[in-house]
Each structure stands twice: as structure tokens, then as C-alpha cells.
Amino acid sequence: MTKEQVKEKEKQLLEITGAFCAQKLNDEYFVLCEKLIKKMGRKRDVPFTRGKLEIWAAAVVHAIGSINFLFDRSFEPYISSKEMNEYFGTKGATVSSKARIIKDMFDLWYYSPEFSTGAMQENSPFNNMVMVDGLILPLDNLPEHIQQIVLQARAEGKDIEFTTKYEDQ
Numbered sequence: 001m002t003k004e005q006v007k008e009k010e011k012q013l014l015e016i017t018g019a020f021c022a023q024k025l026n027d028e029y030f031v032l033c034e035k036l037i038k039k040m041g042r043k044r045d046v047p048f049t050r051g052k053l054e055i056w057a058a059a060v061v062h063a064i065g066s067i068n069f070l071f072d073r074s075f076e077p078y079i080s081s082k083e084m085n086e087y088f089g090t091k092g093a094t095v096s097s098k099a100r101i102i103k104d105m106f107d108l109w110y111y112s113p114e115f116s117t118g119a120m121q122e123n124s125p126f127n128n129m130v131m132v133d134g135l136i137l138p139l140d141n142l143p144e145h146i147q148q149i150v151l152q153a154r155a156e157g158k159d160i161e162f163t164t165k166y167e168d169q
């Protein structure tokens with residue numbers, strides 16, 4: 001498939017997911033889906049060049065949704081996987097299988113910084129953790145000045161970890 005054909009499929013996939021997000025979800029989900037689709041389009045072996053685009057669209061939404069608790073009633077927005085599959089005209093098992101491929105391809109997991117909603121990033125349990133000498137420690141166990149360094153680095157979009165250095169006596 002030529003690059004132009006891949007771009008055309010990518011455009012169609014964006015239109016399908018965009019319509020779904022506009023009707024059933026929100027702009028934030030569309031932005032995350034768009035980012036994921038464009039990232040998929042840059043792969044050497046672009047996955048959505050084979051198969052139905054509706055299945056890939058549902059799989060993209062499913063992959064993003066599953067790491068952001070989209071299918072959990074206690075979160076907003078919420079939609080059932082059944083309702084999502086009815087919208088796309090897809091089967092749950094097929095969509096789940098494709099979503100698993102996508103999640104494995106990009107190592108997507110709960111609280112993945114690149115593909116989490118703002119609410120998920122804000123409420124991440126990892127926000128109160130920091131790596132010190134290869135161990136994960138609660139941020140509030142560290143001295144106040146170290147906590148401020150971590151918070152400042154994170155405010156700048158950086159992550160930080162510490163290594164302690166012991167001197168021989």
C-alpha cells in the first residue's frame with residue numbers, strides 16, 4: 001500500500017472515530033484517538049491497512065477507553081462496550097482482539113501518560129510516588145525540599161528520580 005493510500009485510510013479512520021466521539025463521548029477522547037491513529041499510521045507495518053475500518057475504529061476507541069475506564073459506570077464519560085459495538089456494527093470479541101494488538105503495540109496501560117484523559121492523569125496514584133535508588137517511594141516520605149524539586153520538575157512535564165550517594169567513612 002502506498003503512503004497516499006495509508007493516509008487516505010487514516011483520514012477515513014479519523015472521520016469514523018471523530019463522529020463517534022462527537023456523538024457519544026467528548027473532544028478529549030477524539031484527541032486521544034486521533035493521536036493513537038496517527039501513531040499507528042507511522043508504524044512500519046500499519047495495522048489498519050487490512051480489515052474493516054469500522055473494526056479498527058472501534059478497537060482504537062476500545063483501547064483508549066479501556067485504559068481510561070470508559071466502560072465503568074462510575075466514570076464520565078461512560079458507554080457500554082455493547083453500545084459501542086452496536087454503533088460501529090462490530091462484534092465484541094473481534095474488537096477486543098484488535099484493541100489488545102493496539103495496546104500491546106504501544107504498551108498502553110492504566111495511567112499511561114500519553115493516552116490518559118486529564119482526569120486520569122490528575123488522579124493517578126503514581127503522582128504521589130517517586131523513584132529513589134530504583135525503589136518506588138511515597139513522595140511525602142521525602143524531605144520537603146526534595147518534594148518541591150519533584151513537583152517543579154513534573155510541572156515542567158519532566159519526570160525525575162533520585163540516586164543517593166553514600167561516602168565511605
